[in-house]
Amino acid sequence: MDGLKLVQTKAILNYIAGKYNLHGKDLKERARIDMYVDGTMDLMGMFLMYPFSPPEQKEAQLASILEKATTRYLPVYEKALKQHGQKFLVGNCLSWADVQLLEAILMLEEKKSDILSQFPQLQAFKERTSNIPTIKKFLQPGSPRKPPPDDAYVATVLKILS
Secondary structure (H helix, E strand, C coil), rough: CCCCCCCCCHHHHHHHHHHCCCCCCCCCHHHHHHHHHHHHHHHHHHHHHHHCCCCCHHHHHHHHHHHHHHHHHHHHHHHHHHHHCCCCCCCCCHHHHHHHHHHHHHHHHHHCCCCCCCCCCHHHHHHHHHHCCCHHCCCCCCCCCCCCEEEEEHHEEEECCC
């Protein structure tokens, strides 16, 4: 990217956020954005490990992830959006925290389509953010958005790691 060979997801995302001015307008906004990004990465991390769980534990693990999402994570974002009454998590400008939250919401909805039913602020946030032209285009069928891991992918990864 731009002549750099970047590895590590967070470094890549930080670079993109800097390149496209998604870090906020000042140091305080950047700290809040980083806080929200880290929270969504924690939530998304649970989903990354889920497909590799032993089959007999999958149902319980999914229930645990969804319970944590609806009692720990989503209420924080709901409250943040409600308290300041603005369009995005930090101010009225899109940040990489918003992009990360949208991706986390999409991951959750792939497992439980009505996960946002108790969260009207997040429902409106998802609608608003999903309709930003570049994001809307990216979310169209056939886009490069990576699908959830299927059985063949999981089997390949487990074979490589064993």
